[in-house]
Amino acid sequence: MPRILLPVLVLTALLGPAQAGGGTPPGVTLAPPPLPTGPVRDLKLVADVQGRLTLAVITDAGQAESGRGTFTARRVTAWQWSGRWQPLGGVLNYDQPRPAANLNLALDEQGVPLLVWNENYGDNDVVVFRAWKGGAWTDWAARYLGISSPQAAKTRAVAARQGEPVLVWGENVREGVGTLLTLRRWQGREWLRSAPVSGPLGYPRQPALALDAAGVPTLAWLEGDVAAAQVLVARQDGERWVRLGAPLSHAGRRYLAAPRLVLDAQGRPTVAWLEDTGGRDTLFVAHWTGKEWTPLGGALSRDFALAPALALDAQGRPAVAWTEERSGLGRIFLARWTGAAWTVAGPLNRDPAQDARSPALAAEASGGLVLGWREAQGGSYQVQLRRFGR
Secondary structure, rough: OEOOOOOOOOOHHHHHHOOOOOOOOOOOOOOOOOOOOOOEEEOOOOOOOOOOOOOOEEEEEEEOOOOOOOEEEEEEEEEEEOOEEEEEOOOHHHHHHEEEEEEEEEOOOOOOOOEEEEEOOOOOOEEEEEEEEEEEOOOHHHHEOOOOOOOEEEEEEEEEEEOOOEEEEEEEEEOOOOEEEEEEEOOOEEEEEEOOOOOOHOOOOOEEEEOOOOEEEEEEEEEOOOEEEEEEEEEEEEEEEEEEEOOOOOOOOOOOOOOOEEEOOOOEEEEEEEEEEEOOOEEEEEEEEEEEEEEOOOOOOOOOEEEEEEEEOOOOOOOEEEEEEEEOOOOOOEEEEEOOEEEOOOOOOOOOOEEEEEEEEEOOOOEEEEEEEEEEOEEEEEEEEEOOOO
């Protein structure tokens, strides 16, 4: 099968003054909500069609004792912005104190927020779910999925439809070797699963999931050996998964990571991913025209890139945020596609001398973008938010 080979783009002419090494970062600072005290470990950010922002965070909550030893407790909280920040309930953890990690936040077609995260106590790891319905969080403790068993591949992607989670779940095969990715939906008292997206021997992993206006899933994922992987994309058609075009890469099979996926109004995917080029993880983006993959420019990052966040603005133009690491210091960047080229802003750190991680990007109905990340400040990581116009 042929691969889409992406050209290398020299970004120097596109760099704004902040990325070129001087000037004030663009955008307007948005004050974060009054979060619980403690370092921020993870954050996710989304915007609905009415212009409301939803921010979810995991913060440290001190040391606790499990009977098996001491651990760092963490709290999951969520907030909504509609002119000012309002808390969505209190602490979301089903049990406290507990560690928490690996946060997912999705909106359904009506703007209902859905949260998914890992909770841990002792040697038991579970994935838990809540949705904000009727002014309160659902109690879906019984829907938990265990990830401590040998069958759990510890890889997932999350979307939402009609107030319910749509989940791509990874599991190791019970006999032989390999992993499987299946689409899961809750029905009655159990999770129902689809046919596998791909065969187990390719070790499919790191899925990214999006639903079109009719609720039909499209999935991007990695497949192949760690040092010789490829990005594949497929759309569900009844009980089958239909591949969209050739595998995506800049230079054939090699180390790839962190595929991200969004759909435009016509259901066509845009995919971002990281790829090893000359020993550096480099960011690339491509768009499906309906017939083939078209690269959007070339290499976006210059240093070691990680943790991309992908969105489409109100005009359907891609925007991507990511962290670039140099000498152990993380710096936040944002790029927007004009239709012909990328405009890049960054580093956007509040303090260029401080480490910044975990970018999250939300597209507002007004055409603007809100970018969130966590940045070292006063000895611990705190939330930073910045709004960008059209």
